[in-house]
Amino acid sequence: MSDVVIGLEIHCQLDTKTKLFCPCSTDYRDDGPNTHVCPVCLGLPGTMPAVNRAAIEYALKVAKAFHCAIPEECEFSRKNYFYPDLPKGYQITQYDRPLALGGYIEIESEEGGEKRVRLTRIHVEEDPGRLVHKGGGDRARYSLVDYNRSGVPLIEIVTEPDMTSPKEARRLLAQLRATLEYLGVYDSEKEGSLRVDANVSIRGHERAEVKNISSYKGVEKALTFEITRQRSLIRRGAVIERETRHFVEARGTTTSSRSKVEEHDYRYFPEPDLPPLRVAGWVDAIELPELPAARRDRFVAQYGLSANHARTLTGDLRLAAFYEEIAGNDPALAATWVADTLLGELNYRERSIGTVDPARFRALLALVKAGTITDRSGVEVLRAVLDGDEEPNTVVERLGLAATTGDDAIATAIAEAIAEFPQAVADYRAGKANAINYLAGQVMKKTRGRADPRELGRLLAEALTE
Amino acid sequence: MDDPFNAYITQWSFSGAGTGPLAGRTVAVKDNISTAGCATSCGSRILAGYVPPYDAHAVALVKAAGAAINGKTNMDEFGMGTTTENSAYGPTLNPRDVSRVPGGSSGGSAAAVAGGLADLALGTDTGGSVRCPAAFCGIVGLKPTYGRVSRYGLIAYANSLETIGPMGRTVRDVSDLLRVIARPDSRDTTMQGRPYEHDPVADPKGKRIGVPAEFFGAGVDPRVAETVRKAVETLAACGAEVVSVSMPSMRYALAAYYVTCTSEASSNLARYDGVRYGPGGETAKSWHDAFTAVRSGNFGDEVRRRILLGTFALSAGYYGKYYGKAQTARANVGADFARLFADVDVLAGPTMPVVAPRLGELADPLAMYLADILTVPANLAGVPAISVPCGTVDDLPVGLQLTGRPFEDETVIDIAAAYEEAVA
Amino acid sequence: MVDESEVRRVAGLADIRIPDDELPTFTARFNQILEYFDVLDTLESDGGAGRTLHTVLREDEPCPSLPREAVLDNAPADEDGFVRAPRVM
Numbered sequence A: 001m002s003d004v005v006i007g008l009e010i011h012c013q014l015d016t017k018t019k020l021f022c023p024c025s026t027d028y029r030d031d032g033p034n035t036h037v038c039p040v041c042l043g044l045p046g047t048m049p050a051v052n053r054a055a056i057e058y059a060l061k062v063a064k065a066f067h068c069a070i071p072e073e074c075e076f077s078r079k080n081y082f083y084p085d086l087p088k089g090y091q092i093t094q095y096d097r098p099l100a101l102g103g104y105i106e107i108e109s110e111e112g113g114e115k116r117v118r119l120t121r122i123h124v125e126e127d128p129g130r131l132v133h134k135g136g137g138d139r140a141r142y143s144l145v146d147y148n149r150s151g152v153p154l155i156e157i158v159t160e161p162d163m164t165s166p167k168e169a170r171r172l173l174a175q176l177r178a179t180l181e182y183l184g185v186y187d188s189e190k191e192g193s194l195r196v197d198a199n200v201s202i203r204g205h206e207r208a209e210v211k212n213i214s215s216y217k218g219v220e221k222a223l224t225f226e227i228t229r230q231r232s233l234i235r236r237g238a239v240i241e242r243e244t245r246h247f248v249e250a251r252g253t254t255t256s257s258r259s260k261v262e263e264h265d266y267r268y269f270p271e272p273d274l275p276p277l278r279v280a281g282w283v284d285a286i287e288l289p290e291l292p293a294a295r296r297d298r299f300v301a302q303y304g305l306s307a308n309h310a311r312t313l314t315g316d317l318r319l320a321a322f323y324e325e326i327a328g329n330d331p332a333l334a335a336t337w338v339a340d341t342l343l344g345e346l347n348y349r350e351r352s353i354g355t356v357d358p359a360r361f362r363a364l365l366a367l368v369k370a371g372t373i374t375d376r377s378g379v380e381v382l383r384a385v386l387d388g389d390e391e392p393n394t395v396v397e398r399l400g401l402a403a404t405t406g407d408d409a410i411a412t413a414i415a416e417a418i419a420e421f422p423q424a425v426a427d428y429r430a431g432k433a434n435a436i437n438y439l440a441g442q443v444m445k446k447t448r449g450r451a452d453p454r455e456l457g458r459l460l461a462e463a464l465t466e
Numbered sequence B: 001m002d003d004p005f006n007a008y009i010t011q012w013s014f015s016g017a018g019t020g021p022l023a024g025r026t027v028a029v030k031d032n033i034s035t036a037g038c039a040t041s042c043g044s045r046i047l048a049g050y051v052p053p054y055d056a057h058a059v060a061l062v063k064a065a066g067a068a069i070n071g072k073t074n075m076d077e078f079g080m081g082t083t084t085e086n087s088a089y090g091p092t093l094n095p096r097d098v099s100r101v102p103g104g105s106s107g108g109s110a111a112a113v114a115g116g117l118a119d120l121a122l123g124t125d126t127g128g129s130v131r132c133p134a135a136f137c138g139i140v141g142l143k144p145t146y147g148r149v150s151r152y153g154l155i156a157y158a159n160s161l162e163t164i165g166p167m168g169r170t171v172r173d174v175s176d177l178l179r180v181i182a183r184p185d186s187r188d189t190t191m192q193g194r195p196y197e198h199d200p201v202a203d204p205k206g207k208r209i210g211v212p213a214e215f216f217g218a219g220v221d222p223r224v225a226e227t228v229r230k231a232v233e234t235l236a237a238c239g240a241e242v243v244s245v246s247m248p249s250m251r252y253a254l255a256a257y258y259v260t261c262t263s264e265a266s267s268n269l270a271r272y273d274g275v276r277y278g279p280g281g282e283t284a285k286s287w288h289d290a291f292t293a294v295r296s297g298n299f300g301d302e303v304r305r306r307i308l309l310g311t312f313a314l315s316a317g318y319y320g321k322y323y324g325k326a327q328t329a330r331a332n333v334g335a336d337f338a339r340l341f342a343d344v345d346v347l348a349g350p351t352m353p354v355v356a357p358r359l360g361e362l363a364d365p366l367a368m369y370l371a372d373i374l375t376v377p378a379n380l381a382g383v384p385a386i387s388v389p390c391g392t393v394d395d396l397p398v399g400l401q402l403t404g405r406p407f408e409d410e411t412v413i414d415i416a417a418a419y420e421e422a423v424a
Numbered sequence C: 001m002v003d004e005s006e007v008r009r010v011a012g013l014a015d016i017r018i019p020d021d022e023l024p025t026f027t028a029r030f031n032q033i034l035e036y037f038d039v040l041d042t043l044e045s046d047g048g049a050g051r052t053l054h055t056v057l058r059e060d061e062p063c064p065s066l067p068r069e070a071v072l073d074n075a076p077a078d079e080d081g082f083v084r085a086p087r088v089m
């Protein structure tokens, strides 16, 4: 894959309380169209932008976390283009004096080690409104505009073309998301809070810009499709044209946006209503919280976790917090249960860690650790807890999952197994030690997994030597 | 109200509270300043029917000060003109001679005050739009320091140059209105938080007045120049010290001004797309066709010309030659003023190079632009400048322009008051 | 100096239509003005000038938005709380 060249332009909504240039609330997702707008974000004649301090502070945090150079002053500029979702006929963005330049994001490379993806720049800009088409797109004769999103603060992060596979691109986004959430400046669970444009090419050929990617999984899908498309064109001897393509999420494909690369002339010039913004001094005063890499190292040191477990558990702010809440006095056991079991169950259910009650999960771990239930029963209890509304204890009782070490049921099952499978008994007695595993399996079957495996091994061996 | 000069686009009767510093006074408001519940058109068809849901900060302050507001005054479309002939609502006539233009673009505000229809008026000044009509109509008009009066609610033509300014029959009137409107407003972040709380002091003793040779150069009617020189002598006689100075950046000030204002205008006027307000609603056409149709059908000639000039000046390949160079020129004008104001307190000269032209006389765009040569430097540098009547030529008023240091509006007001008192 | 086709190009960029019969006069006046702007060429280019003011920031505290009627009152066409706009083709 090393001949693949990928660069990303990533737009993230900053999770401020108000919009970038006006005091309208950004909490509009549950409300009807045009309910979170004011004269400013509606672009009414005579209005002026006033920059939200929090948006700048958030952007500075991001820039600092990614080791960018932050000039003492930045400036807003107007990008002039005409579109019905753009109420002023221009977008206030940053052009030749962005908030931050350079820097890098560290990801796990395709080969497994650490890799730095360089950043070109980070700048702050306003989100446009949203167009809706009745009857789902193609058939609508006109557009409907909702300006609730108009003016929500975005940061645009532009990377150098340093990624060599779709997987690396996905890892970059995951690392970016984790860092932004650790910084408390971004909420990935808000719909439409992330938009990605990807530049992708096969070395030695023209590149395509794939627009309209709006999810983490979408990035890998879109790039995989696009690379396959470009490779097959090259194989057939066709020339790859430089063009803009759109990702169609539902089909997992990219389609040409028909027009060739439009030659836009955005006529950028400094926003006259916003004099330059001085951030010198401010940046030094900003203290960053613990970021994913530091937390990963701490998890290894503090909890004795493997690098892999630590990476998984710190890759998401809520997950890391959940883990720390339930780690208790057996952090290794907790790590195994969260990273290897719980995540898989959540993934299968398309649920997030936020839906898991830590107290119940802690109770489950306690049952496993005390040997009250076996690992296998633990999984069953976990599923029941996730799908229903019960305490782990209740589930254990209801399903009769308490490990039955030493009780009559297990003794009976052992006796039955010995009686029913004389060949295995003979094999064991003849020295084939692993014949005991077969018998243990039968006992497990009979007790529906309630027997503690280690205890069962001991009891079986005893019964067979009698 | 009878409006023989076509000074108003929309008449309105907002009655004042009866108390407050402006109680009992009637204020006319230029139609590019937003008034909640009262149509605001900028003299353009493209804003026909638009009723702002909010008050400009200056309007809110005038209301709170107890004034009555009797209407929205005529103007060159979006402020683009020097005569108030470029209005979709017909030209305003000069009350001093109805065959003459009142100047522009705040011609309606000047005519309302000069014609006795209002006591005071709010105008706006992007390149002389308060001072020019004040001079042509024989009243007082002030362009305050940039950042002294909130622009929130002033419909932008060229944001970096313009400001709202008070107009009245006397310097004291203008000072009274400035005291009301020069108040901090967090919505205009180019404001410097410098309220005006001054009472005019009509004493020029010890003040140094600079007279730049360039303010009396080619294009200035010699009779206007003579009238203004006499006014400066009057101030000298009252104890001011007059010195000759030079301002070389005047050479390119007008070009810098027109490149800057057209560039900003080309962007400011992109929002009039017929979607959220104004004539439009045509959804059978494609976006691009509908947008072009709304703009082409509703902007007047001068507006279309300035949008194209600005679009050109900002476009790829020309930005450096026009917009970039204009900013350099602008900085030079600022530096010239700073150098001069290290030595003198104010600069004096004519407000306009000529007296009010006849209607239709300034039809050629470039000829009209050239009439702004003496007023644009103050806008480029953001410094305060006042026009005060100083006599007549052919029975038509001449304005004396006094320009001061940034945030020393008080000084230009004091010296204007001193002149006014000396000739009273 | 720009010719009529250049004026047309700029008009296209600005989405402003200049009728054919107005184009010659429009172009002539455009050039007159551009010629006047040429005085700027006498300036040394030092990459523009620094702006002297600095932006004052606003605190991140929400204020009520407009009632929706106030938003839609001025719109020539609306539907279900949305503003209606021509489609981008």
Ligand SMILES: [Zn+2]
Binding pocket: A019, A022, A023, A024, A036, A037, A038, A039, A040, A041, A042, A151
């Ligand atoms: Zn808003």
